[in-house]
Amino acid sequence: MKIVIPGGSGQVGTLLARAFHGDGHDVLVLSRNPATAPWPTSRWDGATLGPWVDAINGADVVVNMAGYSVNCRYHKANRELILKSRIDSTRVVGEAIAQSSRPPRTWLQASTATIYAHRYDAANDEDTGIIGGSEKNAPSTWKFSIDVATSWEETLDAAEVPNTRKVKLRSAMTMSPDLGGIFDILLGLVRRGLGGQSGNGRQYVSWIHYEDFVRALYWLIEHDDVDGAVNLASPNPLPNAAFMRAIRDAWGLRIGLPATAWMLEVGAILLRTETELILKSRRVVPGRLLQQGFSFRYPTWQEAAHNLCDEWRRVNGRRDRTA
Numbered sequence: 580m581k582i583v584i585p586g587g588s589g590q591v592g593t594l595l596a597r598a599f600h601g602d603g604h605d606v607l608v609l610s611r612n613p614a615t616a617p618w619p620t621s622r623w624d625g626a627t628l629g630p631w632v633d634a635i636n637g638a639d640v641v642v643n644m645a646g647y648s649v650n651c652r653y654h655k656a657n658r659e660l661i662l663k664s665r666i667d668s669t670r671v672v673g674e675a676i677a678q679s680s681r682p683p684r685t686w687l688q689a690s691t692a693t694i695y696a697h698r699y700d701a702a703n704d705e706d707t708g709i710i711g712g713s714e715k716n717a718p719s720t721w722k723f724s725i726d727v728a729t730s731w732e733e734t735l736d737a738a739e740v741p742n743t744r745k746v747k748l749r750s751a752m753t754m755s756p757d758l759g760g761i762f763d764i765l766l767g768l769v770r771r772g773l774g775g776q777s778g779n780g781r782q783y784v785s786w787i788h789y790e791d792f793v794r795a796l797y798w799l800i801e802h803d804d805v806d807g808a809v810n811l812a813s814p815n816p817l818p819n820a821a822f823m824r825a826i827r828d829a830w831g832l833r834i835g836l837p838a839t840a841w842m843l844e845v846g847a848i849l850l851r852t853e854t855e856l857i858l859k860s861r862r863v864v865p866g867r868l869l870q871q872g873f874s875f876r877y878p879t880w881q882e883a884a885h886n887l888c889d890e891w892r893r894v895n896g897r898r899d900r901t902a
Contacts, residue, residue: 580604580605580639580800581604581638581639582605582606582641582642583607583608583609583634583635583638583641583642584608584609584642584643584644585623585641585642586610586644586668586689587606587608587610588608588610588613588614589644589646589648590753590757590760591689591750591792592608593757594753594755594757594792594793595644595793596608600617606618607621608620609625609634609645610623611624611625625645625668626671628671631675632678632679635672635676635679635682635683636682639684639685639800640685640686640687640800641685641686641687642687642689642796643668643669643687643689645668645672645689647661647664650856661727662727665730666731669731670737672686672688673734673737673738673739673740676743677739682740682742684743685743685800685803686735686738686743686744686746687746687748687796688731688745688747688748689731689748689750690728690731690749691750692749692751692785692863693711693725693855694710694725694732695708695709695710695749695861695862695863696708696709696710696714697714697717697782697860697861698860699782699783702862702863703862703863704863704864704866705749705807706866707866708810708863711724711725712726718855721855724855744803745806746806748796749812750812751810751813751816751861752784752785753786753787753789753792754786754787754788754887755788755887756890756891756893756894756895757894758895762887766830766887768835769830769832770830770832773838774823774835774836775823775834775835776819776820776823776837777837777838777858778819778838779840780818780823780837781819782818782857783816783818783819783860783861783862784817784819784822784861785861785862785863786822786880787812788877788883788886788887791813791876791877792811795809795865798868798873802871809867809868810863810864810866810868812864813875813877813880813883814864814875814878815878815879816862817880821880822880823835825880825881826884826888828881829884829885829888830888
């Protein structure tokens with residue numbers, strides 16, 4: 580297949596490019612800052628049409644992962660970057676597809692499981708899940724994230740590409756052993772004895788092992804009858820306290836110091852990020868994938884955590900259990 584990945588130089592985009600390229604597909608990454616990679620990379624600005632549109636014409640699949648990182652403080656300038664980068668890139672990908680004489684048959688568009696409400700009671704699937712934004716006492720940063728997610732998806736909906744199937748990838752946190760990824764950060768806390776529960780530990784963590792993430796995208800490419808919103812998450816989200824305990828167990832440590840909500844707020848300021856990434860309860864399940872027969876290789880966090888710890892040691896050359 581010929582696969583074009585706008586925004587494919589980010590953490591998850593690179594993971595996808597590596598997997599598709601390794602499987603022998605013709606991969607092209609579009610990036611604002613092209614870098615040397617095993618696959619070709621072309622420059623784009625994520626907002627306007629340019630020479631890169633030639634790559635869209637005749638492609639089999641477009642996987643748009645473009646968007647300014649949400650791992651930052653949500654001040655005015657960053658909010659504008661987060662929102663604008665997602666809306667502009669989605670709009671311009673739609674324009675490129677619309678003007679193609681041989682448009683791709685499938686457009687997989689990044690979205691986020693954060694679109695769902697902060698809740699502890701029932702899980703959010705695509706049919707019965709509650710879209711967030713109206714929760715009582717929710718911080719303004721959480722409501723901003725919902726506005727971003729809904730605007731992002733509305734931009735995809737507005738794209739007039741009648742010959743291209745559109746899928747919204749409502750992705751949970753993708754866990755891989757790569758340095759700088761979310762699992763690497765969490766494991767770093769565990770290795771330093773700081774991997775206890777965050778806040779009250781009741782907030783649900785939705786996650787997906789990177790192998791299942793890649794397999795799910797292949798599955799979506801192959802199933803032409805699936806469009807619209809699809810949750811990319813393990814079928815077994817779990818509370819933060821149990822989630823962190825499983826990483827400690829997998830690494831071989833029994834104890835991890837907890838972090839209260841106020842400690843996390845202070846830490847988030849120092850690290851220039853937001854506590855929403857840790858404290859919002861994301862209880863999301865992959866209803867459509869399960870209903871239509873997708874089988875997860877890592878359905879539970881315990882087995883996924885053991886695999887990721889083993890891979891982290893192998894990838895990063897660490898054989899000890901505590902370093």
